[in-house]
Amino acid sequence: MELRINASKWRRKRGVSRLLNALGADEGLTRFVGGAVRDDLLNLPVSDVDLATKLKPDEVVERLEAAKIRAVPTGIDHGTVTAVSSGSPFEITSLRRDVSTDGRRATVAFTDDWQEDAARRDFTINALSADPVTGDIYDYFGGKEDLLARRVRFIGDPLERIAEDHLRILRFFRFHARFGEGELDPEALAACTSRANDLMALSRERIADEMLKLLAVEDPAPTVKVMLDRDILRPVVPEIERPAVATLELLVEAERKARMKPDPLRRLASLLPRDTEASGQIAARLKLSNKARKRLACAASEEIPGTVRELAYYNGAECAADRLLLAGKADLAAGISHWEAPRLPISGGMLIQRGLTQGPVVAKTLQAIERQWVARDFPQGAEFERIVDEALVSSRG
Numbered sequence: 001m002e003l004r005i006n007a008s009k010w011r012r013k014r015g016v017s018r019l020l021n022a023l024g025a026d027e028g029l030t031r032f033v034g035g036a037v038r039d040d041l042l043n044l045p046v047s048d049v050d051l052a053t054k055l056k057p058d059e060v061v062e063r064l065e066a067a068k069i070r071a072v073p074t075g076i077d078h079g080t081v082t083a084v085s086s087g088s089p090f091e092i093t094s095l096r097r098d099v100s101t102d103g104r105r106a107t108v109a110f111t112d113d114w115q116e117d118a119a120r121r122d123f124t125i126n127a128l129s130a131d132p133v134t135g136d137i138y139d140y141f142g143g144k145e146d147l148l149a150r151r152v153r154f155i156g157d158p159l160e161r162i163a164e165d166h167l168r169i170l171r172f173f174r175f176h177a178r179f180g181e182g183e184l185d186p187e188a189l190a191a192c193t194s195r196a197n198d199l200m201a202l203s204r205e206r207i208a209d210e211m212l213k214l215l216a217v218e219d220p221a222p223t224v225k226v227m228l229d230r231d232i233l234r235p236v237v238p239e240i241e242r243p244a245v246a247t248l249e250l251l252v253e254a255e256r257k258a259r260m261k262p263d264p265l266r267r268l269a270s271l272l273p274r275d276t277e278a279s280g281q282i283a284a285r286l287k288l289s290n291k292a293r294k295r296l297a298c299a300a301s302e303e304i305p306g307t308v309r310e311l312a313y314y315n316g317a318e319c320a321a322d323r324l325l326l327a328g329k330a331d332l333a334a335g336i337s338h339w340e341a342p343r344l345p346i347s348g349g350m351l352i353q354r355g356l357t358q359g360p361v362v363a364k365t366l367q368a369i370e371r372q373w374v375a376r377d378f379p380q381g382a383e384f385e386r387i388v389d390e391a392l393v394s395s396r397g
């Protein structure tokens with residue numbers, strides 16, 4: 001089977017033809033590269049279109065400006081310029097080779113050798129490039145065969161590639177979870193296992209970002225199981241233990257039954273201890289946002305008091321859905337996920353108008369009314385008035 005992209009279709013994308021003309025694609029100076037090529041060959045939706053070019057960064061900027069295309073020097077020191085063509089952004093990177101690496105960042109030099117540039121990429125399926133004119137695929141490391149076999153494999157020696165960038169350990173598992181089938185590549189798996197402690201050198205933000213991307217795939221559970229069996233996460237999140245995979249598996253199934261999209265933060269919650277304090281500490285260590293920390297802390301509680309809508313009212317519909325899905329209650333979760341809490345139909349001022357003396361008793365009575373209103377499933381009309389009357393009588397002794 002000959003793999004190629006539909007070049008004419010790609011050139012019809014907004015801003016693409018204009019950009020390619022500016023960057024000399026017809027002269028062989030520029031190609032489509034990376035994930036866009038991989039995803040198109042797999043018949044997956046293509047979002048971001050990246051390009052590589054023999055042109056140096058300053059030449060890229062000059063050509064873009066001459067073509068009246070906005071050039072943004074987003075990473076120009078490392079060869080990357082963002083072009084905004086007809087309102088659409090494109091990342092353009094000059095061909096590079098690594099001069100030195102330290103496991104977190106690389107020092108690069110520019111080159112005009114396509115294979116040398118492709119060799120910098122992590123996996124064979126990510127090193128494919130496509131001719132914008134003919135659609136022909138350039139493959140220097142067997143990426144087409146790996147793509148057809150749904151196999152994720154490092155370019156060259158996995159240990160060397162991991163030494164260049166330690167994050168590739170987590171990327172290997174993420175890419176297998178998304179694109180791979182069957183057993184993981186044994187050479188890559190052995191290398192990731194032996195170098196798992198290298199993850200400690202990375203920022204926790206990078207680790208969290210990669211973990212959440214992994215957990216966002218359709219079913220990450222089989223891959224996460226391998227990771228835990230191999231103690232991949234122990235150096236950075238030792239609290240995630242092997243039995244947690246069963247909870248993740250149940251959650252994935254519950255999301256499917258509820259017809260709810262995979263949620264990486266909810267899935268992370270399934271792997272963490274069901275302890276609010278411990279969950280908060282892990283979230284802080286991973287440098288997650290305050291909103292994410294609160295959500296994980298809420299999901300860590302297994303309590304489902306009263307009615308489902310009562311749970312959602314006091315904790316928010318998102319947290320309620322998280323707890324219900326983690327408890328395997330898919331039907332209830334589906335019904336509450338988009339529920340909007342009603343507003344209490346009375347205020348402190350209205351209670352004073354009904355004869356209640358101004359002061360602390362107003363807030364106390366209002367709270368009593370709200371508790372009863374929620375417990376009785378948010379009644380309106382006459383039933384709500386009975387709740388108010390009961391609370392007023394009680395407050396007056």
